[in-house]
Amino acid sequence: xxxxxxxxxLGGLTLLLALMLTIANKKLYVxxxxxxxxxxxxxxxANCGACGYPGCRPFAEALVKGDMLPGKCTVxxxxxxxxxxxxxxxxxxxEEKQVARLSCAGGLNVAINRAKYExxxxxxxxxxxxxxxxxxxxxxxxxxxxxxxxxxDAISMNEFGLPVVDEAKCTAxxxxxxxxxxxxxxxxxxxxxxxxxxxxxxAGDAILDDCEVGCTACGKCAMxxxxxxxxxxxLPLIDYSKNHNTQVPIQRCPTGAIVWLENNGNVVKGVExxxxxxxxxxxxxxx
Amino acid sequence: xFNLAKNTFKHGVHPPENKEETNRLPIRQFPFAxxxxxxxxxxxxxxxxxxxxxxxxxxxxxxxxxxxxYMSVPMHxxxxxxxxxxxxxxxxxxxxxxxxYLEPFPFSGQxxxxxxPIPLSASPEEILRGIQDAGIVGLGGAAFPTHVKLKIxxxxxCEYLLINGIxxxxxxxxxxxxxxxxxxxxxxxxxxxxxxxxxxxxxxGIEANKQDAADHLVGKIPQDLPVRVQVVPVKxxxxxxxxxxxxxxxxxxxxxxxxxxxxxxxxxxxxxxxxGRLLPHGQGIQxxxxxxxxxxxxxxxxYLIPIGTPLRYVLEQVGASKNIxxxxxxxxxxxxxxxxxxxxxxxxxxGIVVFGDNDVKKxxxxxxxxKCGACVDACPIFLNPSKLGxxxxxxxxxxxxxxxxxxDCFECGSCSYVCPSNIPLVQYFRxxxxxxxxxxxxxxxxxxx
Numbered sequence: 207x208x209x210x211x212x213x214x215x216l217g218g219l220t221l222l223l224a225l226m227l228t229i230a231n232k233k234l235y236v237x238x239x240x241x242x243x244x245x246x247x248x249x250x251x252a253n254c255g256a257c258g259y260p261g262c263r264p265f266a267e268a269l270v271k272g273d274m275l276p277g278k279c280t281v282x283x284x285x286x287x288x289x290x291x292x293x294x295x296x297x298x299x300x301e302e303k304q305v306a307r308l309s310c311a312g313g314l315n316v317a318i319n320r321a322k323y324e325x326x327x328x329x330x331x332x333x334x335x336x337x338x339x340x341x342x343x344x345x346x347x348x349x350x351x352x353x354x355x356x357x358x359d360a361i362s363m364n365e366f367g368l369p370v371v372d373e374a375k376c377t378a379x380x381x382x383x384x385x386x387x388x389x390x391x392x393x394x395x396x397x398x399x400x401x402x403x404x405x406x407x408x409a410g411d412a413i414l415d416d417c418e419v420g421c422t423a424c425g426k427c428a429m430x431x432x433x434x435x436x437x438x439x440x441l442p443l444i445d446y447s448k449n450h451n452t453q454v455p456i457q458r459c460p461t462g463a464i465v466w467l468e469n470n471g472n473v474v475k476g477v478e479x480x481x482x483x484x485x486x487x488x489x490x491x492x493x
Numbered sequence: 494x495f496n497l498a499k500n501t502f503k504h505g506v507h508p509p510e511n512k513e514e515t516n517r518l519p520i521r522q523f524p525f526a527x528x529x530x531x532x533x534x535x536x537x538x539x540x541x542x543x544x545x546x547x548x549x550x551x552x553x554x555x556x557x558x559x560x561x562x563y564m565s566v567p568m569h570x571x572x573x574x575x576x577x578x579x580x581x582x583x584x585x586x587x588x589x590x591x592x593x594y595l596e597p598f599p600f601s602g603q604x605x606x607x608x609x610p611i612p613l614s615a616s617p618e619e620i621l622r623g624i625q626d627a628g629i630v631g632l633g634g635a636a637f638p639t640h641v642k643l644k645i646x647x648x649x650x651c652e653y654l655l656i657n658g659i660x661x662x663x664x665x666x667x668x669x670x671x672x673x674x675x676x677x678x679x680x681x682x683x684x685x686x687x688x689x690x691x692x693x694x695x696x697x698g699i700e701a702n703k704q705d706a707a708d709h710l711v712g713k714i715p716q717d718l719p720v721r722v723q724v725v726p727v728k729x730x731x732x733x734x735x736x737x738x739x740x741x742x743x744x745x746x747x748x749x750x751x752x753x754x755x756x757x758x759x760x761x762x763x764x765x766x767x768x769g770r771l772l773p774h775g776q777g778i779q780x781x782x783x784x785x786x787x788x789x790x791x792x793x794x795x796y797l798i799p800i801g802t803p804l805r806y807v808l809e810q811v812g813a814s815k816n817i818x819x820x821x822x823x824x825x826x827x828x829x830x831x832x833x834x835x836x837x838x839x840x841x842x843x844g845i846v847v848f849g850d851n852d853v854k855k856x857x858x859x860x861x862x863x864k865c866g867a868c869v870d871a872c873p874i875f876l877n878p879s880k881l882g883x884x885x886x887x888x889x890x891x892x893x894x895x896x897x898x899x900x901d902c903f904e905c906g907s908c909s910y911v912c913p914s915n916i917p918l919v920q921y922f923r924x925x926x927x928x929x930x931x932x933x934x935x936x937x938x939x940x941x942x
């Protein structure tokens with residue numbers, strides 16, 4: 207008898223609650239486009255934020271709604287973007303791939319350290335102590351904060367302590383731009399091959415004491431390509447809205463501060479640029 | 494009057510003082526360097542605006558740059574000479590800022606241009622403007638514009654004026670010598686400050702290791718001034734504004750608040766002397782007293798050095814040894830280690846401490862936190878540096894700011910000093926504070942946009 211009461215009570219309660227859940231499920235149902243799940247499945251799940259949305263799911267919602275085009279996702283491959291575009295029946299959109307570029311070429315073989323830094327081994331910590339050990343006030347400190355923060359292994363430090371960006375892996379998420387205490391990274395379309403690899407505001411030979419590849423603000427590049435380049439704050443400023451597919455400005459640069467970046471990661475310097483053959487670290491006072 | 498049992502704050506540390514080598518040496522005038530380098534950003538706030546041009550000849554005391562807004566001070570020429578160029582100059586923060594290269598005339602003298610005097614009968618606003626026009630900033634090291642600090646906000650009342658003669662930093666004897674040699678200027682400055690703030694009572698706080706200065710000042714107190722001298726026990730960081738208020742008035746400045754929230758204004762003793770010396774003549778600040786000491790210096794002493802003298806020249810003149818390892822601008826606890834000798838003396842430089850190769854203990858390995866609690870016992874504002882250090886390591890910046898009140902930390906360095914595991918706690922905190930401030934600014938920018 208006791209068993210029966212228990213069974214009836216619990217069974218009745220189960221049925222009642224099940225009924226309530228069923229009603230709630232029908233009444234309170236929120237329609238969600240099933241395509242969002244599908245599109246999200248096709249996205250790379252990097253959640254990097256390069257598209258401007260907090261993650262891949264909000265971006266998928268925007269795609270389905272039609273606010274965005276799949277091309278905005280720089281992380282997925284060409285095929286992946288086209289797959290999403292054909293699934294949604296929209297244009298893939300032609301977002302030009304952007305990459306992070308470093309405005310410094312002062313590795314240990316060309317730029318001196320005025321002091322020896324001891325303390326926490328991050329760039330941001332070093333920059334707090336009197337600006338860090340580097341002779342040049344604007345130069346890369348080489349402690350590799352950008353390498354550590356990069357989620358895509360696109361940045362590696364070379365033998366001279368300078369970060370090298372792998373253009374194929376870089377998704378232009380902007381984490382390295384954020385983390386660099388000297389603000390040396392910026393995001394640029396890959397077609398920007400003409401590049402000023404220096405951020406020193408110093409004019410004249412003063413910079414050469416600290417770094418052999420610094421910009422001396424001689425203005426030769428601006429003279430050779432007057433429409434393309436202007437000198438601002440002792441640095442060449444390239445107007446990328448003009449035709450910049452030319453190697454003319456780099457030819458007469460005496461230090462190789464303005465360079466041509468090739469597809470395969472090679473850096474082309476002008477014919478007049480000083481040749482750097484030093485393989486080891488540059489010491490204070492060495493010329 | 495000299496009750497040593499209380500009159501101090503809780504926690505704190507006792508680093509070796511090392512003051513006895515310079516505290517008996519009188520202030521000596523320093524020669525003019527062959528080239529004076531004046532950065533325009535010597536204070537907290539907007540950089541000064543240059544009003545001279547290249548090639549112009551200027552006299553000692555002439556205005557070189559005017560204040561750019563309220564949160565800024567002007568710059569005066571420390572020497573008679575010629576403006577060689579206006580260009581970027583290095584400063585201690587490692588940045589390059591706009592500055593003036595001045596070439597003194599050979600045999601240029603000490604005589605200084607005088608401006609419009611500010612009499613004691615002037616109104617508080619006129620006195621504050623006079624203080625700004627004289628280019629006076631906090632000479633204790635922070636270089637905060639003094640006229641901004643003295644401006645009493647609407648609805649607040651200033652009752653106590655604390656003159657900070659604590660000088661708790663090891664090695665430094667700048668304020669000690671100023672109190673012994675410039676007592677009249679200090680009391681003149683106090684008259685101006687009383688007028689400007691409307692305070693009822695003045696207390697000069699001095700640590701017990703400067704008893705001679707305290708006795709000297711007590712003997713000099715003018716009859717008509719409500720001044721008393723309070724000697725407090727030696728402890729670091731007693732010279733910090735908030736600690737000094739706790740030690741002398743016994744009140745605690747609320748978290749995120751200012752001294753005026755407990756009706757107090759704190760002014761450094763050297764700043765007070767500068768006000769008392771400059772305002773009656775309408776002059777601007779041209780030089781300051783700096784203690785140069787440390788094991789690697791042969792001619793240690795207290796020097797009156799023109800602002801803008803290059804550090805390299807200073808070290809040459811005082812006989813620094815060849816194998817310098819570290820140069821601290823300020824004291825060894827809160828000062829900054831210079832990364833380049835090309836910087837120059839600025840208004841906020843209270844001392845230069847130089848160590849040679851053999852005097853500096855090289856950084857050992859950083860060991861894990863053993864949770865001994867030594868830093869918790871040392872922290873003068875009752876934070877938990879141990880927990881904060883662990884959070885900083887894991888980059889939990891939001892938690893540090895909101896749950897553990899990181900932003901109250903004034904980076905005195907007591908926690909790093911006592912840490913047996915060599916954890917660079919203060920560096921962690923400075924880094925974290927910078928990141929938190931940057932994030933806040935970003936959020937602010939986004940909400941405004």
